[in-house]
Amino acid sequence: MEHPTAIDPREHAVYAPDKMGKSTLFRSERVMVGLNAFEPGQSHALHAHEDMDKVYHVVEGRGVFLLEGREVPMQAGSLLVAPAGEPHGIRNPGPGRLLVLAVLAPAPR
Amino acid sequence: MEHPTAIDPREHAVYAPDKMGKSTLFRSERVMVGLNAFEPGQSHALHAHEDMDKVYHVVEGRGVFLLEGREVPMQAGSLLVAPAGEPHGIRNPGPGRLLVLAVLAPAPR
Secondary structure, three states: OOOEEOOHHHHHHOOOOOOOOOEEEEEEEOOEEEEEEOOEEEEEEEEEOOOOEEEEEEEEEEEEEEEEOEEEEEOOOEEEEEOOOOOEEEEEEOOOOOOEEEEEEOOOO | OOOOOOHHHHHOOOOOOOEEEEEEEEEEEEEEEEEEOOOOOEEEEEOOOOOOEEEEEEEEEEEEEEOOOOOEEEEOOEEEOOOOOEEEEEEEOOOOEEEEEEEEEEEOO
Protein backbone atom coordinates (compact mmCIF):
# COMPACT_ATOMS: atom_id res chain seq x y z
CA MET A 1 0.00 0.00 0.00
CA GLU A 2 1.26 3.48 -0.92
CA HIS A 3 1.33 6.03 1.90
CA PRO A 4 0.06 8.58 2.58
CA THR A 5 -3.39 7.55 1.45
CA ALA A 6 -6.75 7.60 3.19
CA ILE A 7 -8.05 4.12 3.90
CA ASP A 8 -11.04 2.49 5.53
CA PRO A 9 -9.49 -0.03 7.93
CA ARG A 10 -12.52 -2.30 7.61
CA GLU A 11 -11.55 -3.01 4.01
CA HIS A 12 -8.22 -4.40 5.22
CA ALA A 13 -9.46 -6.66 8.00
CA VAL A 14 -8.36 -10.28 7.82
CA TYR A 15 -10.49 -12.65 9.87
CA ALA A 16 -9.32 -16.21 10.46
CA PRO A 17 -11.44 -19.16 11.59
CA ASP A 18 -8.91 -20.62 14.06
CA LYS A 19 -7.44 -17.58 15.81
CA MET A 20 -7.21 -13.79 15.82
CA GLY A 21 -6.54 -12.49 12.30
CA LYS A 22 -3.78 -9.97 11.69
CA SER A 23 -3.03 -7.56 8.89
CA THR A 24 -0.37 -4.88 8.56
CA LEU A 25 -1.23 -1.43 7.21
CA PHE A 26 2.18 0.21 7.63
CA ARG A 27 5.56 -0.69 9.00
CA SER A 28 8.80 1.17 9.55
CA GLU A 29 11.46 0.85 12.23
CA ARG A 30 9.57 3.51 14.21
CA VAL A 31 6.07 2.07 14.17
CA MET A 32 3.87 -0.81 13.08
CA VAL A 33 0.22 -0.10 12.29
CA GLY A 34 -1.96 -3.16 12.04
CA LEU A 35 -5.38 -4.65 12.57
CA ASN A 36 -6.42 -7.38 14.96
CA ALA A 37 -9.62 -9.11 13.86
CA PHE A 38 -11.60 -11.29 16.24
CA GLU A 39 -14.37 -13.68 15.37
CA PRO A 40 -16.80 -14.32 18.24
CA GLY A 41 -15.03 -16.34 20.92
CA GLN A 42 -11.50 -15.42 19.83
CA SER A 43 -9.01 -13.61 22.03
CA HIS A 44 -5.45 -12.39 22.30
CA ALA A 45 -4.17 -13.53 25.68
CA LEU A 46 -2.71 -11.17 28.25
CA HIS A 47 0.87 -10.30 27.24
CA ALA A 48 3.36 -7.46 27.55
CA HIS A 49 6.04 -5.89 25.36
CA GLU A 50 9.10 -4.89 27.31
CA ASP A 51 10.31 -2.18 24.93
CA MET A 52 7.25 -1.14 22.95
CA ASP A 53 4.20 0.97 23.68
CA LYS A 54 0.93 -0.22 22.18
CA VAL A 55 -2.13 1.81 21.23
CA TYR A 56 -5.45 0.05 20.64
CA HIS A 57 -8.32 1.87 18.94
CA VAL A 58 -11.52 -0.11 18.40
CA VAL A 59 -12.75 0.15 14.81
CA GLU A 60 -15.96 -1.83 15.09
CA GLY A 61 -17.73 -4.25 17.36
CA ARG A 62 -17.62 -4.83 21.08
CA GLY A 63 -15.42 -6.79 23.43
CA VAL A 64 -13.23 -6.49 26.48
CA PHE A 65 -9.71 -5.31 27.09
CA LEU A 66 -7.81 -7.81 29.22
CA LEU A 67 -5.67 -6.12 31.87
CA GLU A 68 -3.89 -7.48 34.89
CA GLY A 69 -6.60 -8.83 37.18
CA ARG A 70 -9.48 -7.15 35.40
CA GLU A 71 -11.50 -6.90 32.20
CA VAL A 72 -12.68 -3.61 30.77
CA PRO A 73 -15.60 -3.35 28.33
CA MET A 74 -14.86 -1.66 25.01
CA GLN A 75 -16.74 -0.70 21.90
CA ALA A 76 -16.16 1.10 18.62
CA GLY A 77 -14.19 4.26 19.41
CA SER A 78 -12.66 3.00 22.66
CA LEU A 79 -8.94 3.67 23.02
CA LEU A 80 -6.38 2.04 25.27
CA VAL A 81 -2.66 2.67 25.61
CA ALA A 82 -0.55 -0.13 27.09
CA PRO A 83 2.83 1.36 27.98
CA ALA A 84 5.87 -0.91 27.67
CA GLY A 85 5.79 -3.64 30.30
CA GLU A 86 2.06 -3.33 31.00
CA PRO A 87 0.11 -6.55 30.40
CA HIS A 88 -2.78 -6.24 27.94
CA GLY A 89 -4.97 -8.39 25.72
CA ILE A 90 -8.37 -8.55 24.05
CA ARG A 91 -11.31 -10.91 24.11
CA ASN A 92 -14.36 -10.99 21.90
CA PRO A 93 -17.20 -12.72 23.73
CA GLY A 94 -19.45 -12.18 20.67
CA PRO A 95 -21.97 -12.31 19.19
CA GLY A 96 -20.48 -9.94 16.56
CA ARG A 97 -17.06 -9.53 15.00
CA LEU A 98 -14.54 -7.21 16.63
CA LEU A 99 -11.92 -5.18 14.75
CA VAL A 100 -9.19 -3.25 16.55
CA LEU A 101 -6.44 -0.99 15.24
CA ALA A 102 -3.14 -1.82 16.94
CA VAL A 103 -0.17 0.54 16.81
CA LEU A 104 3.19 -0.60 18.20
CA ALA A 105 6.06 1.84 18.72
CA PRO A 106 8.75 1.08 17.90
CA ALA A 107 7.91 -1.74 15.50
CA PRO A 108 8.74 -5.28 16.62
CA ARG A 109 11.92 -6.66 15.03
CA MET B 1 -4.12 9.81 33.17
CA GLU B 2 -3.21 6.33 34.36
CA HIS B 3 -2.46 3.77 31.66
CA PRO B 4 -3.57 1.22 30.69
CA THR B 5 -7.18 2.32 30.93
CA ALA B 6 -9.99 2.34 28.38
CA ILE B 7 -11.02 5.82 27.39
CA ASP B 8 -13.47 7.49 25.07
CA PRO B 9 -11.33 9.99 23.14
CA ARG B 10 -14.31 12.32 22.69
CA GLU B 11 -14.25 13.01 26.42
CA HIS B 12 -10.70 14.33 26.08
CA ALA B 13 -11.18 16.60 23.09
CA VAL B 14 -10.10 20.21 23.55
CA TYR B 15 -11.60 22.63 21.05
CA ALA B 16 -10.27 26.17 20.77
CA PRO B 17 -11.97 29.14 19.15
CA ASP B 18 -8.91 30.56 17.39
CA LYS B 19 -7.08 27.48 16.07
CA MET B 20 -6.94 23.69 16.11
CA GLY B 21 -7.19 22.39 19.67
CA LYS B 22 -4.70 19.83 20.94
CA SER B 23 -4.71 17.40 23.83
CA THR B 24 -2.28 14.68 24.81
CA LEU B 25 -3.49 11.25 25.89
CA PHE B 26 -0.11 9.56 26.33
CA ARG B 27 3.50 10.39 25.85
CA SER B 28 6.77 8.47 26.13
CA GLU B 29 10.00 8.76 24.20
CA ARG B 30 8.63 6.13 21.80
CA VAL B 31 5.25 7.60 20.98
CA MET B 32 2.90 10.53 21.49
CA VAL B 33 -0.85 9.87 21.35
CA GLY B 34 -2.98 12.98 21.04
CA LEU B 35 -6.13 14.52 19.68
CA ASN B 36 -6.49 17.27 17.09
CA ALA B 37 -9.85 19.04 17.40
CA PHE B 38 -11.12 21.25 14.60
CA GLU B 39 -13.99 23.70 14.74
CA PRO B 40 -15.61 24.37 11.36
CA GLY B 41 -13.19 26.37 9.21
CA GLN B 42 -10.07 25.38 11.15
CA SER B 43 -7.13 23.53 9.64
CA HIS B 44 -3.64 22.25 10.26
CA ALA B 45 -1.54 23.35 7.31
CA LEU B 46 0.49 20.97 5.18
CA HIS B 47 3.67 20.05 7.05
CA ALA B 48 6.13 17.17 7.36
CA HIS B 49 8.14 15.56 10.14
CA GLU B 50 11.57 14.51 9.03
CA ASP B 51 12.10 11.78 11.61
CA MET B 52 8.63 10.80 12.78
CA ASP B 53 5.84 8.72 11.30
CA LYS B 54 2.31 9.97 11.94
CA VAL B 55 -0.92 7.99 12.09
CA TYR B 56 -4.26 9.81 11.83
CA HIS B 57 -7.49 8.03 12.76
CA VAL B 58 -10.68 10.07 12.49
CA VAL B 59 -12.77 9.84 15.67
CA GLU B 60 -15.78 11.87 14.60
CA GLY B 61 -16.90 14.32 11.97
CA ARG B 62 -15.85 14.88 8.38
CA GLY B 63 -13.11 16.81 6.66
CA VAL B 64 -10.23 16.47 4.26
CA PHE B 65 -6.69 15.22 4.54
CA LEU B 66 -4.27 17.69 2.96
CA LEU B 67 -1.57 15.96 0.94
CA GLU B 68 0.93 17.30 -1.56
CA GLY B 69 -1.10 18.67 -4.45
CA ARG B 70 -4.36 17.06 -3.44
CA GLU B 71 -7.11 16.85 -0.85
CA VAL B 72 -8.67 13.56 0.24
CA PRO B 73 -12.10 13.35 1.87
CA MET B 74 -12.24 11.66 5.28
CA GLN B 75 -14.86 10.73 7.80
CA ALA B 76 -15.14 8.93 11.12
CA GLY B 77 -13.09 5.76 10.84
CA SER B 78 -10.77 6.97 8.07
CA LEU B 79 -7.11 6.24 8.65
CA LEU B 80 -4.03 7.81 7.11
CA VAL B 81 -0.36 7.12 7.70
CA ALA B 82 2.10 9.89 6.82
CA PRO B 83 5.58 8.35 6.79
CA ALA B 84 8.48 10.56 7.85
CA GLY B 85 9.10 13.29 5.31
CA GLU B 86 5.65 13.05 3.69
CA PRO B 87 3.67 16.31 3.80
CA HIS B 88 0.25 16.05 5.44
CA GLY B 89 -2.39 18.24 7.06
CA ILE B 90 -6.09 18.45 7.83
CA ARG B 91 -8.87 20.87 7.03
CA ASN B 92 -12.38 20.98 8.41
CA PRO B 93 -14.66 22.77 5.94
CA GLY B 94 -17.61 22.28 8.33
CA PRO B 95 -20.40 22.43 9.16
CA GLY B 96 -19.67 20.06 12.07
CA ARG B 97 -16.74 19.59 14.42
CA LEU B 98 -13.94 17.22 13.47
CA LEU B 99 -11.92 15.15 15.93
CA VAL B 100 -8.84 13.17 14.86
CA LEU B 101 -6.55 10.87 16.82
CA ALA B 102 -2.92 11.64 16.00
CA VAL B 103 -0.10 9.24 16.86
CA LEU B 104 3.52 10.31 16.36
CA ALA B 105 6.39 7.83 16.56
CA PRO B 106 8.79 8.55 18.03
CA ALA B 107 7.42 11.40 20.16
CA PRO B 108 8.57 14.93 19.31
CA ARG B 109 11.29 16.25 21.62
